[in-house]
Amino acid sequence: MKVLVPIKRVIDYNVKARVKSDNSDVDLTNVKMAMNPFCEIAIEEAIRLKEAGTVTEVIAVTIGAKAAQEQLRTALALGADKAIHIETDEKLESLHIAKLLAKVVEKEAPELVILGKQSIDSDNNQTGQMLAALTNRGQGTFASKLDIDNAMVKVTREVDGGLQTVELKLPAVVTTDLRLNEPRYASLPNIMKAKRKPLEVIAADSLGVDLAPRTQLVSVSEPVKRSGGIIVDDVAQLVEKLKTEAKVI
Amino acid sequence: MKTLVIADHDNGILKPETSKTINAAVKLGNAIDVLVLGENISEMANQVASINGVATVLVADNAIYGHQLAENTADLVLSLAGDYSHIVASATTTGKNFMPRVAALLDVAQISEIIDVVDAETFKRPIYAGNAIATVKSLDSKKVITVRASSFDLQTEQAAATVSALDSTFDNHLSQFVSVEQTESERPELTAAEVVISGGRGMQNGENFALLNGIADKLGAAIGASRAAVDAGFVANDMQVGQTGKIVAPNLYIAVGISGAIQHLAGMKDSKVIVAINKDPDAPIFQVADYGLVADLFEVLPQLENAL
Numbered sequence: 344m345k346v347l348v349p350i351k352r353v354i355d356y357n358v359k360a361r362v363k364s365d366n367s368d369v370d371l372t373n374v375k376m377a378m379n380p381f382c383e384i385a386i387e388e389a390i391r392l393k394e395a396g397t398v399t400e401v402i403a404v405t406i407g408a409k410a411a412q413e414q415l416r417t418a419l420a421l422g423a424d425k426a427i428h429i430e431t432d433e434k435l436e437s438l439h440i441a442k443l444l445a446k447v448v449e450k451e452a453p454e455l456v457i458l459g460k461q462s463i464d465s466d467n468n469q470t471g472q473m474l475a476a477l478t479n480r481g482q483g484t485f486a487s488k489l490d491i492d493n494a495m496v497k498v499t500r501e502v503d504g505g506l507q508t509v510e511l512k513l514p515a516v517v518t519t520d521l522r523l524n525e526p527r528y529a530s531l532p533n534i535m536k537a538k539r540k541p542l543e544v545i546a547a548d549s550l551g552v553d554l555a556p557r558t559q560l561v562s563v564s565e566p567v568k569r570s571g572g573i574i575v576d577d578v579a580q581l582v583e584k585l586k587t588e589a590k591v592i
Numbered sequence: 593m594k595t596l597v598i599a600d601h602d603n604g605i606l607k608p609e610t611s612k613t614i615n616a617a618v619k620l621g622n623a624i625d626v627l628v629l630g631e632n633i634s635e636m637a638n639q640v641a642s643i644n645g646v647a648t649v650l651v652a653d654n655a656i657y658g659h660q661l662a663e664n665t666a667d668l669v670l671s672l673a674g675d676y677s678h679i680v681a682s683a684t685t686t687g688k689n690f691m692p693r694v695a696a697l698l699d700v701a702q703i704s705e706i707i708d709v710v711d712a713e714t715f716k717r718p719i720y721a722g723n724a725i726a727t728v729k730s731l732d733s734k735k736v737i738t739v740r741a742s743s744f745d746l747q748t749e750q751a752a753a754t755v756s757a758l759d760s761t762f763d764n765h766l767s768q769f770v771s772v773e774q775t776e777s778e779r780p781e782l783t784a785a786e787v788v789i790s791g792g793r794g795m796q797n798g799e800n801f802a803l804l805n806g807i808a809d810k811l812g813a814a815i816g817a818s819r820a821a822v823d824a825g826f827v828a829n830d831m832q833v834g835q836t837g838k839i840v841a842p843n844l845y846i847a848v849g850i851s852g853a854i855q856h857l858a859g860m861k862d863s864k865v866i867v868a869i870n871k872d873p874d875a876p877i878f879q880v881a882d883y884g885l886v887a888d889l890f891e892v893l894p895q896l897e898n899a900l
Contacts, residue, residue, distance in 0.1 A: 354720065359854050360720035360724055361723075369719070369720055369723075369724050380836070437702070438702075463835065463836075465719055466704065466718065466719055466720070466721065466835075467702070468692070469695070469702050469704060472689065472691075472692035472693045473693070473695065474696075476692070476693040476696035476697050480766065481766030482662055482663070482689070482693070482767070483767070484662070484688070485685060500685075503684050503781065503783060504602060504781055505773050505774040505775045506773040507659070507769075507771075507772045508769075508771045508772070509767050509769055510768045510770050511767045512767070515767075520829075521822075521837075557700065557730070558728050558731060558732075559729040559731060560727075560728060561729050562726075562727045563724050563725070564725050566718070566722055566723065566861075569861065569880045571879065572866070572878075572881045572884060573884070574873075575883050575885050577885070577887075577892075578885070578892050578899050579899060581883055584883055585844070585865070585867070585883070589865045589883070591787075591865045592811060592844065
């Protein structure tokens with residue numbers, strides 16, 4: 344069984360994004376970049392399935408500028424067998440990404456696609472669901488547990504107020520939530536080995552997908568800052584302030 | 593043109609997010625129809641009919657919609673989409689699940705988690721964990737939108753609107769419901785609570801979270817946690833407040849032993865009043881707190897419980 348894991352290069356999750364002074368976008372010059380945390384969980388899950396003997400091949404794919412190959416190499420170092428880079432310098436939206444991934448799915452025919460539920464830059468939470476729709480597959484979003492048996496995958500999903508389990512016919516699409524697993528780190532020998540693993544580059548505009556923008560980014564601004572509060576001396580003063588000043592208790 | 597809102601509910605109990613999402617939809621300026629789908633939902637459909645601004649309630653009452661599976665829900669919404677310029681749902685785990693599927697099948701972009709309506713095609717939404725606010729204009733003829741309900745008010749009531757039954761059924765057999773495990777709790781749900789008290793790494797272990805119980809009981813509060821506390825294994829992941837957990841905006845948020853990492857602030861900084869209790873006076877949480885108490889939480893939590 345083959346698994347496809349689409350990943351995204353994003354700002355490192357420890358770095359605070361700063362808005363450009365002209366309010367055109369977030370400033371990413373000289374900012375540390377990394378694999379999106381939910382994508383790391385997706386890679387880890389695919390590798391564990393391979394280690395368990397359920398999966399025979401793990402393919403990592405990313406869409407973006409040349410620099411994104413760095414994250415593909417990380418995926419290879421973690422244990423992916425091969426990588427595909429769909430190269431573009433355009434700023435693409437979730438719908439475009441899903442359409443390009445649908446082309447890869449068509450070509451590679453993976454039984455399972457595992458993606459992060461959301462990227463920590465655009466915070467859209469769309470690509471997996473869109474890909475499932477475009478490829479007419481069932482979807483198991485926000486997964487905290489996967490159980491593959493014959494032609495089915497059981498997905499336990501993190502939903503508001505609890506956990507929901509659904510069973511999907513394979514081929515299917517799964518998106519990862521935090522509790523699914525704890526990703527490993529790549530070892531130095533594996534990082535060296537990853538340099539020799541296959542990495543195929545495909546030009547995004549060669550795939551016959553309409554990449555015209557569907558949204559326009561009008562502006563980006565800083566969120567409204569909270570005005571500084573006060574430090575209270577003790578619990579008595581705190582309770583007093585909450586009762587008489589803030590009137591919330 | 594009209595707007596279609598898809599109601600959000602939990603086993604037939606209408607979620608407050610639905611009213612808030614209708615509040616956002618009203619700002620689009622169109623007449624509003626609301627789709628209620630599920631099993632045995634007639635009572636809930638009547639509740640929706642009394643939310644101010646609703647013109648017609650469309651009811652799809654059928655076992656195949658019982659668990660609001662994304663595949664069937666998306667196909668049902670798609671079948672109705674022709675009449676509407678805007679399709680809107682709450683950014684709950686249900687809305688987040690089926691709405692992008694609707695958008696892709698309509699071949700349009702989705703605008704996720706809007707916090708403000710600028711005009712019928714322009715919206716504000718947080719990006720980068722809320723560290724920036726993007727103003728985004730949709731260029732598509734149909735807009736598919738999810739709403740961060742905590743950014744909008746509850747709608748007032750009205751005389752009941754028309755309720756009309758739908759008999760179309762969509763069952764695509766791609767997925768099947770197996771089971772659901774509700775988190776058993778006497779407390780309100782995190783995202784719906786008026787008061788939230790959260791513990792962080794400073795709680796030191798899971799047992800110490802019991803110190804929050806008495807305070808939560810007295811305030812009718814939900815109990816949350818920072819990612820650090822979840823990662824350390826103190827408490828379950830579904831208690832996590834933050835960018836990768838639940839986004840809350842209660843009237844009162846009490847952060848106990850939480851330093852205030854970016855990831856946590858993203859999930860609670862829209863709370864009306866924030867209280868921080870931390871022994872480190874330099875903890876970033878104090879920069880967003882309305883009331884800070886620099887103290888050892890193990891000393892002051894029992895005092896706070898007694899003082900309430």
